[in-house]
Amino acid sequence: xxxxxxxxxxxxxxxxxxxxxxxxxxxxxxxxxxxxxxxxxxxxxxxxxxxxxxxxxxxxxxxxxxxxxxxxxxxxxxxxxxxxxxxxxxxxxxxxxxxxxxxxxxxxxxxxxxxxxxxxxxxxxxxxxxxxxxxxxxxxxxxxxxxxxxxxxxxxxxxxxxxxxxxxxxxxxxxxxxxxxxxxxxxxxxxxxxxxxxxxxxxxxxxxxxxxxxxxxxxxxxxxxxxxxxxxxxxxxxxxxxxxxxxxxxxxxxxxxxxxxxxxxxxxxxxxxxxxxxxxxxxxxxxxxxxxxxxxxxxxxxxxxxxxxxxxxxxxxxxxxxxxxxxxxxxxxxxxxxxxxxxxxxxxxxxxxxxxxxxxxxxxxxxxxxxxxxxxxxxxxxxxxxxxxxxxxxxxxxxxxxxxxxxxxxxxxxxxxxxxxxxxxxxxxxxxxxxxxxxxxxxxxxxxxxxxxxxxxxxxxxxxxxxxxxxxxxxxxxxxxxxxxxxxxxxxxxxxxxx
Numbered sequence: 472x473x474x475x476x477x478x479x480x481x482x483x484x485x486x487x488x489x490x491x492x493x494x495x496x497x498x499x500x501x502x503x504x505x506x507x508x509x510x511x512x513x514x515x516x517x518x519x520x521x522x523x524x525x526x527x528x529x530x531x532x533x534x535x536x537x538x539x540x541x542x543x544x545x546x547x548x549x550x551x552x553x554x555x556x557x558x559x560x561x562x563x564x565x566x567x568x569x570x571x572x573x574x575x576x577x578x579x580x581x582x583x584x585x586x587x588x589x590x591x592x593x594x595x596x597x598x599x600x601x602x603x604x605x606x607x608x609x610x611x612x613x614x615x616x617x618x619x620x621x622x623x624x625x626x627x628x629x630x631x632x633x634x635x636x637x638x639x640x641x642x643x644x645x646x647x648x649x650x651x652x653x654x655x656x657x658x659x660x661x662x663x664x665x666x667x668x669x670x671x672x673x674x675x676x677x678x679x680x681x682x683x684x685x686x687x688x689x690x691x692x693x694x695x696x697x698x699x700x701x702x703x704x705x706x707x708x709x710x711x712x713x714x715x716x717x718x719x720x721x722x723x724x725x726x727x728x729x730x731x732x733x734x735x736x737x738x739x740x741x742x743x744x745x746x747x748x749x750x751x752x753x754x755x756x757x758x759x760x761x762x763x764x765x766x767x768x769x770x771x772x773x774x775x776x777x778x779x780x781x782x783x784x785x786x787x788x789x790x791x792x793x794x795x796x797x798x799x800x801x802x803x804x805x806x807x808x809x810x811x812x813x814x815x816x817x818x819x820x821x822x823x824x825x826x827x828x829x830x831x832x833x834x835x836x837x838x839x840x841x842x843x844x845x846x847x848x849x850x851x852x853x854x855x856x857x858x859x860x861x862x863x864x865x866x867x868x869x870x871x872x873x874x875x876x877x878x879x880x881x882x883x884x885x886x887x888x889x890x891x892x893x894x895x896x897x898x899x900x901x902x903x904x905x906x907x908x909x910x911x912x913x914x915x916x917x918x919x920x921x922x923x924x925x926x927x928x929x930x931x932x933x934x935x936x937x938x939x940x941x942x943x944x945x946x947x948x949x950x951x952x953x954x955x956x957x958x959x960x961x962x963x964x965x966x967x968x969x970x
Contacts, residue, residue, distance in 0.1 A: 506932050506964040509955065512914040514948040516907040518841055522832025522885070524852070524898040528798050531818035534560060535791050540807045545820070547805050551796040557820050558807045562792040569785040576778040583771045590759045598756045605749040606678045609686065612745040613676065616689045616738040617669055620696040623731035624662060628703055630727070632656075636663055644716070646706055655706060658699040665692050686746050693739050700732045800824045828887055828894045830863060832902060833873055833880035841906040844868060848885055848904040855893065857901075862888045865904065909946050913955040919965045920944060920953060929959065930966040937966055 538560035545557050629635040633643045640659045646652040669692050676685055707728050712718040758767065804821035813819055830850065834842060842865060850861040867884040874880075885902065887894060920942065921928050927944050930937045942958030959965070 503970045504932055504937065504966050505968040505970070506966050507915060507919070509913055509915055509959045509961055509963040509965055511911050511961060512952070514909045514912060514914055514946045514952055514954045515905065515950065516841065516946055517949040518834065518838045518904045518906055519949070520832045520834055520838075520883075520902050520904070522830045522900045522902055524828050524894060524896055524900055525831055526800070526823035526828055526896050528800065528822075528824040528827070529896075530797055530800075530822045531804075532557065532794050532797075532820040532822070533816050533818045534794065534813050535815060537812055537815040538562075538792060540809050540811050540813050543805070543807050543809055545802050545805055547802050549802045550800070551802060551822065552799050553796055555796040557794040557796055557802075557805075558813075559794070560792040560813060562789055565785060565789045565792065569782065569789055572778070572782045572785050576775070576782050579771070579775045579778040583768070583775050586768050586771050595756070595759045598752070598759050602749070602752045602756050603678065605745070605752045606682065609682055609742075609745040609749050610676055610678070612738075612742045613685050613689045614673055616693055616742050617666075617673055619734040619738040620692060621666055621670075623696055623700055623735055624659075624666065627727045627731035628659070628700065631703060631707075631724070632659055635659055642706075644710070647709070648706075651702060651706055655699070655702055658695070658702065662695055662699055665695055682746075682749065686742065689742055690739070693735060693742070697732070697735045697739070700728065700735055704728045704732060794820055796822060798822060798824055823896060827890065828896065829866070830885040830887075830900045830902065832883050832885070832900070833875055834868075834883045836872070836879040836881070839868070839881045839883075842868065842883060842904055843906075846904050846906055848902050850885070850887075850903075851901045852894070853899040853901070854895075859893075861891060861894070863902070864888055907946055909954050912945065913959055913961060914948075914952045915955055915959070915965050916967055917947060917951050917953045919967045927958075929955075931959070932964040932966055937969075 540558060541561040542559040543557075544555070544559075545551060551557070625635075631643060632640040634640050638660055640656055642652050642655055646655075669688065672685070672688065707721075707724050710716065710721055710724075712721055758764075800822040802820065803823050804818070806819045807813060844865050844867065846865040848863045848865065850863050851857050851859065852861065863885040865883060866886045869882040871881075872879040873882055885904075915929070919929055927942050928939050929942045930939055932938075940958050943956040945954030945956045947953050
């Protein structure tokens with residue numbers, strides 16, 4: 472055993488073991504720090520998005536109303552200018568109405584000229600004749616009102632009374648409603664004297680009479696006759712056929728009373744219309760005799776303006792049957808065919824501008840606050856790779872959100888700053904929008920900044936030992952750097968990791 476301890480291999484093993492134990496347990500551990508030197512530089516903030524190239528102007532044209540296509544003037548690929556006629560619908564009826572409206576306008580203008588010249592004696596004489604004719608017509612309508620009333624009472628209603636012309640007329644059929652029976656008998660008693668007095672007064676009616684008085688009396692008398700006829704209709708309509716009253720008789724009664732009511736209503740309508748006509752003609756005659764006032768001329772001028780508006784209305788409707796090109800561009804869609812019906816509000820012609828392309832993209836809510844109109848951008852197109860860079864500028868940001876897969880985004884439009892024939896509609900664009908830039912500022916990596924209790928903290932290496940300092944940060948760059956406003960000096964060593 473002692474010989475074994477003295478062997479060289481044993482001694483070497485002991486030495487190795489001692490060395491391993493030293494390195495594992497006896498050697499002190501040393502901490503190393505990775506640092507960056509605080510120095511001045513540029514911090515750039517960009518928002519990177521993708522979008523689609525579209526024409527700066529892209530117009531889809533449709534008719535407001537459906538109609539038959541009468542004429543097609545363009546095809547896909549044609550170049551057009553503003554005002555060029557593209558497609559026309561059949562519009563002969565509107566053209567005729569427009570001609571009629573123009574004729575009416577000329578008529579109103581002629582009347583205005585006549586008013587300004589004044590009323591001629593022969594025109595006054597014509598108006599006087601119209602008044603006389605209106606008086607004669609009103610006389611006829613008043614007399615007709617009496618005739619129809621007399622016929623309704625004596626030939627239609629009196630068949631339901633016993634002793635109808637006496638002071639004690641009686642209903643000659645059974646009525647369950649005693650109140651209605653008494654009203655009918657009372658009304659028949661009163662109407663007899665009405666008809667007698669009315670007939671007598673009409674014998675004195677001439678064109679020189681007071682038509683207002685006669686017409687008012689006729690209206691009142693018609694109202695009483697109508698009231699009696701209406702209540703008699705209620706009584707008749709409440710009856711049912713019995714062994715003492717056949718259905719045929721009942722139907723005849725209903726027909727008679729219906730005829731009476733119709734005649735009375737007709738007389739009321741005719742009388743009212745005739746009164747209105749006479750009043751209008753008399754007013755016109757008075758105006759003619761008084762001469763044309765400034766108000767009349769102004770009224771006619773208003774009619775002229777109304778006629779002009781009517782002309783413009785038909786011109787507008789006629790214009791809606793014609794599609795004009797609003798821009799200079801190229802036809803990219805043309806679905807109209809002569810003779811077919813074009814549906815309303817369905818685009819049939821599309822035009823894109825020949826130049827000035829723009830890009831539409833949707834910026835996430837998290838980035839939209841960084842972007843404003845006027846920001847410059849660098850754009851690459853998939854068709855030409857990352858080495859070909861185009862310049863663009865933000866020209867519009869929609870205020871309303873667009874939801875895409877549950878995320879709020881905002882449509883942002885950029886326009887190329889230079890025309891380039893390589894740019895085509897529909898190309899995919901990769902966009903880096905420069906939202907902010909700070910030159911000659913203190914810069915460190917963002918990963919070196921931590922937060923604690925609302926404070927921003929950076930560890931620096933001072934005399935070989937770490938030290939925490941509070942800092943105030945500024946712009947965060949898209950490349951991972953951040954601007955330091957306070958707390959660090961140029962040349963400081965900032966710890967970025969510890970090993």
